[in-house]
């Protein structure tokens with residue numbers, strides 16, 4: 001009963017074997033998948049994927065790295081797509097100060113606009129945060145993101161940062177990096193997150209968990225993240241699977 005709360009099965013890395021990757025996920029015990037559409041190309045293909053499989057859902061949003069590509073009308077396009085029955089959140093949105101394709105001020109504007117849209121529609125948001133902890137927290141607070149809450153995806157911050165996100169109604173999602181032997185900080189945070197706010201994900205094809213690090217990631221590997229979470233929390237794999245799946249169902253309204 002596993003749920004991968006954040007994956008990119010429509011990425012070109014899966015062009016050759018998407019159906020087999022999905023079958024392997026089912027074989028690994030995955031029952032629900034949230035696929036993330038984040039720009040002009042991946043939003044339509046993510047929704048199409050969600051239309052093909054009843055256990056796959058989609059998010060729609062504009063990624064900070066691609067913020068510079070956003071054109072007039074795109075926000076209205078996203079708003080329209082949010083009415084789709086398989087669209088469950090706005091994301092991934094946020095800030096990415098690692099890549100410099102989009103200037104910080106453009107990223108921040110696009111981020112704020114989408115938080116406002118989410119509040120208008122009452123939809124949860126999926127946050128991408130790379131090297132931007134302080135600005136993310138500041139903008140989430142200023143834009144009253146706690147009204148909708150959502151998911152801090154592939155969380156990499158400190159417990160201090162996690163606490164502030166929890167205070168703003170966010171769930172904390174862990175991906176492959178938490179399985180790495182030297183991942184002291186993510187393991188520390190995972191140990192303390194309230195169980196009713198915990199989610200797991202792959203972010204496939206990126207961020208592959210141990211022992212497949214370096215290879216292409218896939219949704220079935222969410223089981224490895226679940227195993228690490230179970231070990232850290234001192235519960236069984238089945239319990240972690242049930243807890244994180246129920247959290248995703250409750251937050252995103254999955255069936």
Ligand SMILES: [Zn+2]
Pocket residue numbers: 092127128129153
């Ligand atoms: Zn991301």
Ligand SMILES: [Zn+2]
Pocket residue numbers: 006007008036092203
């Ligand atoms: Zn992602």
